[in-house]
């Protein structure tokens with residue numbers, strides 16, 4: 303057996319925001335599912351970077367699909383995993399705290415609505431979904447890539463290793479500390495920390511030296527907004543900050559066709 307046969311392919315996909323049809327199309331195109339939407343990816347590894355819900359029509363259906371594919375992929379020797387996005391937290395908080403306000407800003411429900419909250423998502427949210435969301439990691443190291451939802455500095459403030467950051471978020475998702483929730487939602491919404499030159503690259507390198515990995519892969523910020531092009535034209539990731547960062551947010555909610563990024567084997571940036 304050659305290395306190629308035993309090394310599974312690694313795929314990463316960014317923010318879906320309720321665009322179930324487009325996600326199904328992309329997964330079929332990549333031969334990760336068949337026309338019956340069953341996992342056909344074999345031992346492939348597929349990572350979602352979070353933000354399944356809000357801004358689009360079928361957020362919970364997207365989560366249902368991912369949960370099912372997770373089981374099917376595992377049975378086939380593959381893997382489907384996901385990070386926690388800020389929109390999963392927004393929905394979770396709207397469900398948990400409702401009209402409550404901490405005094406810092408608007409209520410959790412209005413914050414969620416302002417960020418594209420879809421009533422259909424909150425009414426079809428079950429305890430199983432909430433339990434699944436509460437277990438999602440916030441960061442992961444996969445094939446020498448540091449995966450995180452957002453191009454945002456909050457991770458650094460919440461731990462000094464991937465395990466620490468993940469533990470901090472899991473703990474928060476179990477608590478009813480509304481103020482802490484609100485502060486985290488506020489922080490999590492920020493973006494663009496790796497974009498500015500030359501500080502962006504230095505910042506990315508700091509992330510990689512602290513958390514590990516040769517390159518950082520994130521979503522959260524539609525590529526079309528960064529490059530100032532229509533989302534419809536975005537069909538590939540944006541590699542930037544001297545190849546230390548890869549943005550995979552295709553801006554599906556803005557009408558982008560989206561894409562699945564197959565992580566190149568071998569080392570990318572250094």
Ligand SMILES: [Mn+2]
Nearest residue numbers: 353387388522
């Ligand atoms: Mn996001």
